[in-house]
Amino acid sequence: xxxxxxxxxxxxxxxxxxxxxxxxxxxxCSLYYETPFQLLVAxxxxxxxxxxxxxxxxxxxxxxxxxxYSMSQTTQKKIEKIIRSTGFYQSKAKSxxxxxxxxxxxxxxxxxxxxxxxxxxxxxxxxTANVVLGEAYGIPGLVVDTHVGRIxxxxxxxxxxxxxxxxxxxxxxxxxxxWVIYSHLLIDHGRAVCTSRKAKCDDCVxxxxxxxxxxx
Numbered sequence: 001x002x003x004x005x006x007x008x009x010x011x012x013x014x015x016x017x018x019x020x021x022x023x024x025x026x027x028x029c030s031l032y033y034e035t036p037f038q039l040l041v042a043x044x045x046x047x048x049x050x051x052x053x054x055x056x057x058x059x060x061x062x063x064x065x066x067x068x069y070s071m072s073q074t075t076q077k078k079i080e081k082i083i084r085s086t087g088f089y090q091s092k093a094k095s096x097x098x099x100x101x102x103x104x105x106x107x108x109x110x111x112x113x114x115x116x117x118x119x120x121x122x123x124x125x126x127x128t129a130n131v132v133l134g135e136a137y138g139i140p141g142l143v144v145d146t147h148v149g150r151i152x153x154x155x156x157x158x159x160x161x162x163x164x165x166x167x168x169x170x171x172x173x174x175x176x177x178x179w180v181i182y183s184h185l186l187i188d189h190g191r192a193v194c195t196s197r198k199a200k201c202d203d204c205v206x207x208x209x210x211x212x213x214x215x216x
Contacts, residue, residue, distance in 0.1 A: 009157060012209050013173045016155070019205040020185040027184040029135045032058060036111040036136035037068050037103070040121075043128045044095055049086040057083055068109045071100035095123025113137050126164060134180035142167050142174065143183040147190030154194065156211040 021027075030051040033039040038058070045054045061082045065071035071079070079093035086092060099121045103109055111132060112118055118129035130141030144152075144163040148170075152158050158169045174182045186194075193200045201207050 009173050013157070014175075015209050016206045017174070017178055017182065017185070019209075020189060021181070023205045024185055024188045027181060027188050029131070029184065031055065033136075034062075035067070036132060037109075038062055038066070039136050040099070040111050040124070040128070040132050041071075041096060043131045044099070044123045045083060045086045045092055047092070047123075048088055053086055057086055065100075068100045068103040068111075071096060072104045092123065098122040099124065111136065113139060115141070126167065130167075140176050140179040142171050142179040144170070145183070145187065146196070147187045147194075148183050150196060151186045151190055151194050154199065154210070154212070 029039075031039065031042040031046065032055045033042050041061070042054055042058050045057065061079070064082070065074060065079075074097070076090075076093045076097050079096055080089050083089050083092055083096075102121055103111065107117070113133065115126070115129045115133060118124050118132060119126060127143055127145060130143045133139040134141045134143070142148075144167045149161065149163060149166050152166055152170055153160075157173055158166050160166045160169060170182070171179065189204075190196070193203050193205075199212070201210075201212055204210065
């Protein structure tokens with residue numbers, strides 16, 4: 001009987017994940033939160049904003065509005081005042097207020113554990129939904145941000161620039177148990193080594209497994 005051939009991309013990904021886990025043993029979500037609702041809010045605020053800035057704002061926001069019920073009862077202007085420094089604050093405040101009201105009206109104040117239900121909420125796309133599902137509920141999801149998309153292409157695993165296509169293609173290569181950590185590892189690596197401006201290939205822990213094609 002002929003021996004089944006193992007996909008070389010799967011083997012290469014296995015080696016890369018092993019190297020990244022060793023290099024970034026503390027890799028995890030950098031947003032501060034205590035509940036699924038708070039993670040949802042923090043992730044919405046993180047759009048076009050650093051996690052560090054979001055973490056400066058959310059303690060004040062959550063002290064006043066710790067859950068969907070309390071946030072649904074406030075005004076957009078009051079939310080705007082607190083989150084102003086995160087950028088696009090008017091749109092974000094509108095999303096937070098609308099989402100809070102929908103959670104109360106349609107989900108009993110709880111964040112749903114379903115991707116389709118999550119992306120129906122204002123300000124929530126697949127990226128945000130996958131963050132919440134993976135971090136808050138332990139439901140595997142592969143988050144594709146700019147770091148994940150860029151490095152996945154640079155490693156030669158995908159040619160796609162559409163995040164949804166990248167997500168689908170990487171889910172075929174990354175083991176399901178590693179979908180959540182994969183995103184965190186690539187974000188850490190993208191900030192420290194494989195930056196958008198210039199990849200520091202000499203410092204890369206998996207340079208031997210990267211074709212270094214230079215795709216941005």
